[in-house]
Amino acid sequence: MGHRPYALTHCTLYTGSGVLQNHALVVDGTQIAAVVPEHQIGSEMPRLDGQGGAAAPGLIDLQLNGCGGVMFNDAITTATLDTMHRTNLRSGTTSFLPTLITTTDGDMVDAIALVTEYRRQQPHRVLGLHLEGPYLSPRRGGIHNQAHIRPADQAMVRYIAQAGPEVVKLVTLAPEVVPTEHIQRLAAAGILVSAGHTEASFEEALAGFDAGVGMVTHLFNAMSPWQGRSPGVVGAVFSRADVYAGIIADGHHVHYGSVSLAQQIKRDHLILVTDATPPVGTALESFVIGGQEVFYRNGKCVSADGTLGGAALTLIEAVGNCVRYGGISLAEALRMATLYPARAIGVDHYLGQLAVGYQANIALFDPLTFAIRGVIDRGTLAWAKGALALPGWPNPTAAR
Numbered sequence: 001m002g003h004r005p006y007a008l009t010h011c012t013l014y015t016g017s018g019v020l021q022n023h024a025l026v027v028d029g030t031q032i033a034a035v036v037p038e039h040q041i042g043s044e045m046p047r048l049d050g051q052g053g054a055a056a057p058g059l060i061d062l063q064l065n066g067c068g069g070v071m072f073n074d075a076i077t078t079a080t081l082d083t084m085h086r087t088n089l090r091s092g093t094t095s096f097l098p099t100l101i102t103t104t105d106g107d108m109v110d111a112i113a114l115v116t117e118y119r120r121q122q123p124h125r126v127l128g129l130h131l132e133g134p135y136l137s138p139r140r141g142g143i144h145n146q147a148h149i150r151p152a153d154q155a156m157v158r159y160i161a162q163a164g165p166e167v168v169k170l171v172t173l174a175p176e177v178v179p180t181e182h183i184q185r186l187a188a189a190g191i192l193v194s195a196g197h198t199e200a201s202f203e204e205a206l207a208g209f210d211a212g213v214g215m216v217t218h219l220f221n222a223m224s225p226w227q228g229r230s231p232g233v234v235g236a237v238f239s240r241a242d243v244y245a246g247i248i249a250d251g252h253h254v255h256y257g258s259v260s261l262a263q264q265i266k267r268d269h270l271i272l273v274t275d276a277t278p279p280v281g282t283a284l285e286s287f288v289i290g291g292q293e294v295f296y297r298n299g300k301c302v303s304a305d306g307t308l309g310g311a312a313l314t315l316i317e318a319v320g321n322c323v324r325y326g327g328i329s330l331a332e333a334l335r336m337a338t339l340y341p342a343r344a345i346g347v348d349h350y351l352g353q354l355a356v357g358y359q360a361n362i363a364l365f366d367p368l369t370f371a372i373r374g375v376i377d378r379g380t381l382a383w384a385k386g387a388l389a390l391p392g393w394p395n396p397t398a399a400r
Contacts, residue, residue, distance in 0.1 A: 005033060006390055007041045008376075011050025011364065014331055016057055016339040016353035025055070027360045030378040034356060048381065048390045050364055053373055054330075057338040057352050058094025058361030059315040062170060062345065063130060063217070063246060063273035065099045066310075067280035071287060072098045076110045081118055085125050087281040089383040091314035092363030092372045095127050095351060097169055099275075101290065102133030102144040105156055112160070116167050124359055124378060127347060128169030131160065132217065135182075136197035137174040140222045143309040144197065145290040157182045165190035169345045172217040174198035175208025187212025192345055194246070197222045198233055205236035215244040215344060218275060219262060220254050221308070238265050244344045246273040249318040249326065250311050252300045256325040263328055263336075271344060272318045272337040277301055277310035316363070320370035330367060364388065 005028040013020040015035070024041050026034035041047070066072050068087030070080045081098060088096060100111045108131060115129040133144055135152040152173070160168055171186055172194045186193050195208055196217025201224065205213075216223065216237045224232030237243050245266055249259050253275070263270050274280075278287045279296040286295045294301050294309030301309045315337045322333040342352030350359050362376040374384035381390055 003379075004046060005029075006046040006048055007038075008048045008050055008055060008362065008364075009038050009041065011053050011055045012367065013354055014054060014056040014334050015355060016335060017355070019331055025354060025360075025362070027376070027379050030360055032354060032356055032358050032360050035354065046390060048376075048388075051373065051388065054365055054367040055354065056092075056334045056363050056365070057354055057358075058363055058375065058377070059092045059319075059337045060127070060341040060351060061088070061093050061096040061274050061276070061315055061337075062271060062341050063099050063132070063275050064088075064096045065101060065276060065289070066278045067276045069278050069282045069284060071278050071289065072100055072111075073103055073107070073289070076100070076107060076114055078114065078118060081114070081122075081126055085122075089375045089377060090281060090372060092316045092365060092375055093314070094361040094363070094375065094377050095124060095347075097128055097130040097345075098126060099130040099132050102136065102141070102148045104148060105153070108156070109159070112163050112167055116163070119167065124351070124361070127345060127351075128165065128167060130170040130172070131168060132172040132196065135173040135178050137177055137199040139199050140174070140197045140224075142197060142222045143290045143292060143294065143303060143307050147291070152178045152182045154182070157185060161185045161189040161191065165192075165346070170194055170215070172196040174200065175211070175213055176200040176204040180207070180211045183208065183211040183213060187214070190346075192244075194244075195223070195233060195237075199224050200233050200236075202231040202233075202236050205233045206240070209236070209240055209243055213243070215246065215271075217246055218253065218273065219245040219247045219270075220258060221248065238262075241267075241269065244269045244271055244340070246271045248273060248275050248311055248313065249321045250299070250313040251321060251325070253308060253311065256321065259322060260326040260328065263322075263326065263332070268335070268340055268343075270336055271341045272315055272322070272333070273341075274313045274315055274318065275311045276313055279312045280314060316365060316370050316372055323370075
C-alpha cells in the first residue's frame, strides 16, 4: 500500500473472541500484524488514535439488495457494486454479498459473470453473489416478481453449481418446491443453500436440511411460522443447532422480543442481515423492486398494498438495535454481524475477527451511539468522520 506499519490505539477492541482494553492493533499493509498491549508500541510507530471509542472487525452483510440510491437488480454493473461499497463504508460494512432477487435467467448469468470479474480485482469487498430466488414458493413470494418465480431448471442449477462458491456464495430457495437432487448439487459444490420464501412444513424443512440446506433467509419473514400443531420452517430451524439463520433487526420485520428469543436458541448461528434497498445512505422516498413501487416512510419500506419491500437498515444500526432493544451484549451483537456470517460462508480464516494474519478491515465506532467514526478497509483508512486521521496520510477519499 506504500505506507509504513501503524498502530491503532486508544480504543476498546472487540476482537470476536474477546474484549481488550489498553491494547493496540498493528496494521502492516493489508493485514493485522500484531495485537499487543499499548505500552509495547514504540514511540517511532505512527498511531491512529481511536479517540476512546470501540473497534470491531469490518461488518459483513450477506443480504444486500442495494443502497446509495442503486439496486443491484436494476443495474448489474461494476458501478453499482462500487456505489454499494462506498455507501457501506459509511456504516462500517467492508464486505458484502450483492443480492439478486427473483429475475430472469439472463440477469442471473450476467450477475455471475460480473461477480466473477469483480472478484478478480476486489475479492475482499464482494465475497460472492447471493441469488435470492427465483425457485421460491409463489405463496410466499412477498415483494418478488411473481412473473419470474418458477420451478428450478436443471441446466440453470448446473450452471450455478459450476460457478462455484468463489462466485456464488449463497442461494435462497424454497426446499419444498425444489427437487432434492438440485439442493444436493448446489451444496456439494460448496454453495450455502438457504431456505426462504417458503411454505415448507416442519417435515419438509427438515428434509431440506438433510439434503444440504444450511441456512434460512430472513428468519420469521416469508416462511411458514411456528405454531403449536404445525412448527413450520421456524420450528425446524430452531430444532437444528447446525443451521444458520439470517434475521433483519429493524423493528419492522421482526419484533425485538423475537430477535432476543431467536438469539437465545440459535446462539452462534444467528446472523444479522440488512436486506437493504436504495434509500440507505440517500434521501430517496420511493424505488421499484420486483416490478412494484416501494415507498420509504418512517424507516419502513412498503408497497402500496402494505407488503414489506426490503429494508432501510445498516448493519451497525442492527447491532445497536440488538443491544438497545433485544438485550443482547455488544460483543455478541457484533459477532452476529462479523464472525458468524464469515463462518457461514467459509471466510472466517481471514475475515470476521481482529487477529494476527486477518485482513485489516476494521470499523471504528462510538459504543454508546453506534455512530461510525471511521473505517479501515484492507489496511487503509478509507472513510472517517471528524478529526480521525493517521498522521502523514492523506484524508480518506470516501469521507465527508
